[in-house]
């Protein structure tokens with residue numbers, strides 16, 4: 578291990594992160610009754626400019642009047658380049674500072690963006706004598722944000738999670754696609770004709786670099802990496818594939834931009850019984866190895882060693898967090 582110890586952000590389940598437009602009071606009520614681990618009440622891109630004020634009022638009312646127990650609650654504020662942002666923060670926090678857990682910062686571009694918000698939130702918390710401390714979740718969804726992702730991740734003690742905002746990221750990098758997440762038929766490789774003569778076309782995952790980079794930046798700073806939206810709400814199979822590849826890379830969860838995606842995310846980001854059984858078998862085999870003074874043994878024909886204990890523990894700990 579390095580002499581530098583990574584301090585983990587407060588532990589929370591973040592398998593599903595449901596997006597709910599603040600402009601729709603009925604959707605807010607339904608989300609409060611739903612099963613998402615985290616709900617973010619949106620003031621940004623799902624809300625038209627003329628509806629920003631109504632959305633703020635709806636969110637304040639929903640935070641104060643509805644029962645959100647069992648969930649982590651976040652509000653996505655508008656970007657720092659808009660004049661909506663300061664009022665989002667001031668109005669929401671002054672009216673319901675103790676009802677909120679997190680603020681979601683869209684299009685985070687530099688560490689200074691986070692610093693500016695930290696200052697504003699700290700002042701409001703002090704003035705309102707808040708009893709709990711607001712955490713930050715940052716959406717990485719611009720080329721600038723991706724360039725500065727490590728500084729952004731380390732910018733504040735309030736930071737809890739990084740999110741991959743695939744739609745804005747595609748726009749910012751001028752990717753040639755109009756899908757929200759998911760694969761693209763033009764991103765693939767044709768196998769070499771020198772092989773067996775037949776040629777196959779393999780689709781690649783055009784978001785792999787971005788998600789893998791986000792996972793590293795998040796984990797190196799003790800934060801949760803969370804995969805963003807998947808736009809085709811009819812395509813549960815597509816959602817499943819995107820979620821699983823994010824989970825395998827280390828993400829804690831994925832956005833649900835429709836209520837039907839919440840159950841999928843909760844299922845796919847919980848380790849399966851088979852995975853947990855395998856992880857427990859590794860822990861038992863290594864416990865036995867320790868008694869025998871061995872650092873490595875074979876289990877079902879595969880070598881396992883002390884690193885395997887840490888890998889297995891990740892799954893067992895996650896299963897325990899889900900069961901709690």
Ligand code: GLV
Nearest residue numbers: 742743744745805
């Ligand atoms: C989310 O905000 C996205 O742009 O994908």
Ligand code: MG
Nearest residue numbers: 622718742745
């Ligand atoms: Mg976005």
